[in-house]
Amino acid sequence: MLIPIFLIIHWYASLFFQSFFHHRYAAHNHFTMSKAWEKFFYICCFLTQGSSYISARAYGLMHRLHHAHTDTVNDPHSPSFFQSIPALLWKTRNSYNDIFKGYTIVEEKYSKDLPEWQSFDKFAHNWLARVLWGVLYTAIYAVFVTHWWMWLFLPLTFSMGALQGIAVNWWAHRFGYRNYALRNTSRNILPLDLLFWGEAYHNNHHKNPGRANNAVKWFELDTGYAVIKLMHRLKIIKLKAMR
Template sequence: MTVILVFFFAHWFFSLFFHTFFLHRYASHQMYTTGRGWEHVFYFCTWFFQGSSYLIPRAYGVMHRMHHEYSDTEKDPHSPHFFKDVWGMMVETRKIYNGFVTEKHIPEPQFTREYLPRWDSLDRFGDHMITRLVFAVGYTLIYVFFAPHWLFFLLLPIHFLMGPVQGAIVNWCGHKYGYSNFDNGDHSKNTTPFGIFLMGELFQNNHHKYKNSPNFAKRWFEVDITYPVMRLLHGMRIIRLKPVQLKA
């Protein structure tokens, strides 16, 4: 059981870290700069830890920029206020995302003016169905060898869809449940003051107020555990945090 729990939480937190650190705070918002070598390291780690649910950074970045521009309106790619349930929201989000991946859907110029990281060879490999299936088989084998009871196999779908599951929790809960520090003209909420299990991502109300701030926590009792890691990487000169441009 220990092996399964360690594997599950390691996959959850490493996948989530590179989701929030690279896909969200870098690809979408450019909260920091880094050298091309380190960008490739972070890019590779995002693919590796997301595995079977890998999200291509350039497509994610465009979609997330749309989310901020059109937050909780009909043009928002994943506002929970236009869907009956989270599954319907996930299906529509995937449809929009796939349009950007295949480039059949050309985004408005305002969403591509700012830098979007791109590594086409890795994206072709990581997004291939065979690559995703290899990851899925690997996850399954770990459970075959180490799960003490068949009930643990119920965790496998979360491994298979780790990135979308985490994104669905953030986008559904972060715009429906919790409290607000700011009036942003949308339905964004801070779902919990702790934010540990989503590494700061559930401070949606704070983030929509100050979308360029790398620290999603704004009150003394709020904890964004990704931000201290970013400060450490900044101190090590691996990344350079940009001066925060606070939204008026």
């Protein structure tokens, strides 16, 4: 039963670095870190996201546009305009690729203080790297699969990062509860978030995007923020004052 264990570890590792580095660091600048640590976490993202690796700079730009234009035609990934998850996934992919390749002209105010490592992205963000990751994942499954149904998880392993992003972007704008009445459809998916490292509190986040801790109510738990506080105490990062 090593495949389910591998899948669980991959889920939490990939999602943590997407939440920690891409979302809270690149997009929102909740904390600072040295260039050496920045490069270390770039590599961590590559190792955990694998075939679904995304550029921190391109993600940061896309997410800033999402906050600036939430649920409007200029939102790069609003479910308000799509009736299915595959349609939203395709839209998000195209929006991201256009930003990454420079086809989308973005105002300068959205591109400030973004991490960038062009040479690494050139290495990690290409089809050859994705194919090699796919070969590695398939080999892992070939060695450790013990029942035929475990092969059904292989597509999830290939596209882990993209599916995690769409899970939050779809569900958190359609289902859940709201702590704040905002002029958008953002919702909190889970009252106790043990699946998404605190990213399930999307309504809270849209209310206070500059706040590193997404939890607000007494019963809410932002596990990602707990790790961030530990990193702050270890002087790996430096948390900014709550905004």
